[in-house]
Amino acid sequence: MLCATTPAFAFAQETAPADDAAATAADTIDYGNDIIVTASKRSQTLQDTPIAVSVTSAADLQNAQIRDLIDLQSAVPSLRVSQLQSSANTNFIIRGFGNGANNPGIEPSVGVFIDGVYRSRSAAQIGDLPNVERIEVLRGPQSTLFGKNASAGVISIVTQKPQYVFGGSVEASYGNYDAIVLKGNITGPISDTIAFSLGANFNRRDGYAKDVNLDTDVNDRNRWGVRGQLLIEPSDALSIRLIGDYDKIDENCCIAGNVLAGPTVPITNFLAGGTSVDANNPFSYRVYNNFLSSNLIKNYGGSGQIDYDLGNMALTSISAYREVRADTNQDSDFTSADLIGRKSDDTAINTFTQELRLTSDFDGPINFLVGGYYFNEKIKQHSQINFGDDFRPYGNALIQAASGGALNVPTLEAALGAPSGSFFRAGDGMDEHYRMKNTAWSIFGTLDFEISDRLTLTLGGNYTKDKKRFSADVDSNDVFSGIDLDAAAYAPFRNQLLLGGALQQAGVNPNDPAAVLAFATNPATAPFFQQFVTFANDNQNNPAANPLNGLKAFQFLPPFLDVPNSVEPGKTNDGDFSYSARLAYKMTDTVNVYATYATGFKASSVNLSRDSRPLAADLPAIIAGGLGTPNLVSGTRFAAPEESTVYEAGLKGQWSVAALNLAVFKQSIKGFQSNVFTGTGFALANAGKQSTWGVEFDGSVRPVRGLNLTLAVTYLDPKYDSFVASAFGDLSGRKPAGIPDLSVSMGGTYTHEFAGGTKAIMHVDYQYESPTQIVDGLLGLPDTVAQNLKREVNQLNASFTVALTNGFELGVWGRNLTNAQYLTTVFNAVAQSGSVSGYPSQPRTYGVTGRFKF
Template structure:
């Protein structure tokens, strides 16, 4: 709390200083307030070095070219100069200059996740669309992680905060990132840069533009990046999280008349990189880890030693894991199974054409695009030395999106310019083709049996060198009387599950979306406007999947042990062996099984805004908006199970019918949001200040969580009635006398009582001060109270929330810091009269405490911190050349992007194997770390 208050005070102080400085500069010339609509030429003519006062920045957030200060929407606009100074090569660096935005990446850079006001889509499941949509040159990108590529030469980035339910191509429930590249010029020019930095970082970039004829211009940009990884993998003598990528973009601009403009863009990106490693969370990183990374004194002594350590640490150690891995702090020395790799390949290309045609009073805009995105990713996904779980580097863990989009807009004015109208339509046809090859590793069987035996009453038999991890098979069987023989046989079958699992699971989805929209600005008076927008969206998704699997032990152990589930004394051992034999529904019972499903949905969304300019330099507004994010399918076979069963069961031998009957478990519903906002924007030549207060209520909030065993996709809602703590316990399913007879016993709510599940509310401030020509200061602060509601349920039906999410009710969402403060300063003074100038730049982002895990376990919490980037340089006349020294994360701040449950690495489980002091098991945790300090030198040239 003290850190949060300090950050808040810092932000307020920054705002106060900016305001005070502006007041002292009252004598400075004030730029006239431009009209609310400007010509497209004003957009094209923006200079990179223009002062960043909002009266100079033109945006297209509302489908028209408008001055930022006159747009009654919460929006941050970042120009090319700021992007260059901050070192922004992909959308992650925008964190430093947009306080309401946070972009993270986790197990694959294909899964980058942007959040605005604490709201975003969590996890690595391609079935979930992003809550924050990414558009590049007006073209929708299928998943936000695609924006983690190199961007080339950029004109500006617009960050729209809050739901975008009318314009913006694709619906979004939390916000929009619109990236606009530099277009061709009819004046010849070229630019180039060479950068070298630590970790043997090389970045080569260049571009050329100019006329081909009187009406045709071109532009070509290219970027090549190479860098060593910042994780050290000693076992395989390599580094991880490296860079090896190429980006190219070619454009043609055809302007046969003043009224017609056609821009054709083709781009290509290729990456061949290793991503993404993780380290264990140690007590030095997070005190809540306690003794979870300590081994017990002696596993064979039994669970009485459980309070002094964690039996799973002993198991990992005995199977080859170096204990030092659990106390690495932020050293970035990672544990990887010898021979395993994190290699990944990606290709992303596309073509788009934008036609702008002014018919005289009516303007037509058409954006037609085709995109093809392909990614393969290998991984040692147990994130440790012991070979538990992996994706092979054979190209069969892959995803591909092929997307065609068409957007049409007509806009004009009517009634003597009293009405600024816009109508349009959007169509998308997207095909997803995915494969998964997730397999148990070569040591999984022994790890699983040792996990069982080490955790409870039979720990005296623990012997990792022996089959079944037991010193005496006879003694083990004898502990269960007449049932001992089939239980022992099942334990040995579990012990033999090594290098088994998916041979290739295939996931296909064909999605189409059609939307019709209108957005109208009514000029009631010269100073008062009303904006009304409405959108109708219709979605269809057709899903199919075919599974391949060679784990026969799962079905064999189910057949042998299911009868014992009705016997209280044998339930725990039977469920434990079956559960570990069938983790994630990895079973040959599904081999060759195909399932399919389809969902249709439609939604009305829109906005209503009232805005008033009491004086030329001040805009005051209030708005309501409704946003929407489509529902879909969970591309993960582990969700294929009836909610009352603790393990796979596909219908007594008819797996095809059984799996098809459960396909509904893969569906999740559409997310909707109702948002209210009031704000103001004040802008003069040297100073601007904007503020917004907002409240956003999300229903059917889409949450993706990894619980250490499977991925859970859940719609989160709230109940107006008390659940009596039922959403905070683990008593969701009956456990006796028969698992298969289980029913929800707590946490459910009548449908009529179900409402929103997440509320985000707070205040945003942004200020810019340009007291003199060569000096600019910006500051921003976001206070966002983004919390789950009390009394949570899953889905609109009022079904009980998954017990893995029991920490959520009433808590702040993951990665949603209550306070975030950003600031930047740039000073570019002339050096004598030679035409030379200097560059001094620094930016910072300070954030309060937050939790990095979507299940909000305290072991995943992250203390508040500050990041600082800096750049100094000398520039030639008219900036024809420049030499710059730079550093990112100047003070080498260590922090975790996301922490997660280490796969399958949980201690004592149940029954005879139960640790009585920790009935939920003793989970250990891993985390994806942020980048360390990087620094280097950049040489630039242009003519």
């Protein structure tokens, strides 16, 4: 089978020598010799880098039409990227480990770096890829080389430096859904010691889904960016690289289809006056909302890298400052009934980073790398959630159903002493303000000792100190959620309901005074009536027997206990020493083997959401101190750190016509930070331990000149060693959801050169993921429901390009040509018990691209 743009091996001819003699020479050299990677913070060939790393070159990205990091997973089977509810929320997962979306207080376990600068949130990562030289995906914990949160792996994007030879390219694509993509870059000298580059991109596409209620397309693309660089080299020893960039996204994303229609759908249909969801049909790409979701994201910043050659040592400094502004609003009930009138999150993130490292290049057996890293970040978020016009009648229907028709909203308002019309009032909800300041520093280094000409021992260490200060100021004016249904003041009402329930079970209508009187005075039934009265009197203040318990599930937005307070300081303070040991042995000139033991660390994550609640250990002191609010329960303010460990052995082989990578590993994370949607909010919790045993293979072969075939396979066997306190109960011993046993990327590229130099380039790649359960569970639904919801990926991509000798290229391309359909994730529908929503995969896209390189 033809194999994909797999990342593990890029070939010499991908760098397109300018003349035929160079091209002939390129065909004779060993594969991968010219692919230089910096995965180990040193420039090494891919063959000599004893790390499980995949490299995707600029040519790979171009042939496969990989436009952003979401598309990259089709080329790297160990990587999974999931687009969630907005353009600002994306999860990156390597070897089954990853998190970081849906909450600004949670940093990802997979670190993303662009030109050595850490991008701390997905909103700063997912714009269109700039003028890329290569993308390195490092698998496993990388804390000894990277200064911030890399407990599961690293995605390192390296862009092209400015050149001293004038050149550039322009590119235009047009595709289905009226997609238009424009890209351009120019580079050249300003003087003998200064070079520049300027690049810009524009990406616009109509939505591939239809909002039937609003009569408009949704899930569109509308993003653009600019990027400028200066390379200043006043001497052979000194190099200064300055980068500035600005990206903007203004899109309507992301649709959620109805996977399972629960008992609330008839209610929302009635309130909408027709169809409120396309029931049980997530792949119709037809949705019903009552307002358009919006995503306005601005991501900008600058960095400066200074490299100074000290002879047998090199000093590198990377300074960066970045800002992210993400303003989103979504019709989160995903129905045309006006249940949620607003669900907005306006987030501001300011980040400063500084890295300094010294690297040796001695002739002797010992070399070292030592560095320091500083991180300072400030986050502000203002969130709002408000009831829509239909939520009051919707809440009334829920209460009637839960009470068997005995109660309704007006009755409750009168009985509980609330003003008429105050329950579930349109516009009521929560106004939320969160802040967090994170400062961290680390000292890291590696020591290489050449035991012999072929055997090298590498030791690495990283000490990290991470401090966070956070605050939450949240106001809820949802009247019903602020009532303590167990309060003594409501004992007479509970007494009445208990007595009425007992009478109803005895066949007496409690709303018929004559029938009740007859039952109470009839000598045959009077003793039973007295028993009913006694039962009601004895249990009117018993929380376990409260007849209003069934209504507590509808207290969606209870009062919030602000933090910090006299019990909770709103601080975390983490410190950790991570370390690694690696033996690398060069068996022959073409075969290397290595064995690694490494640990990783990710600091505490903070729950910056309305689901932030005191830890169970703090709740008694809070109640004793008089800080308790109505309906306050325990939860999490933050999740404790993650600590990862990996045992890994690998083999790298490289010959004149073939190359391969093989890695076998056992990786685990203690305290994995799980963030699960429950239908009304997110549950942030630490898993006790999650581990994965796996095998990774990627290889390439060129059976004839011009044909490159590649294959990458990942097999994973994950399990929760311990996860007692998950949102779905004790998951210990079970397989984590969302991790396929088998992931495969395969494909091929054939380049035919005609007389005169014109080339035809044909490329095809195929991505496969074996069936896997999508989520660990769904609250309120039997386990079998979640177990039956599976995802299987079968995606075919292809392109055909003609490249003329004058630099002009014209090609056609298609992604997901088989129109494979699968759900990226599923979740409990918002405030709609029994219904399940899910995000469908993107449908088939295709188009034509023209490119001119000069």
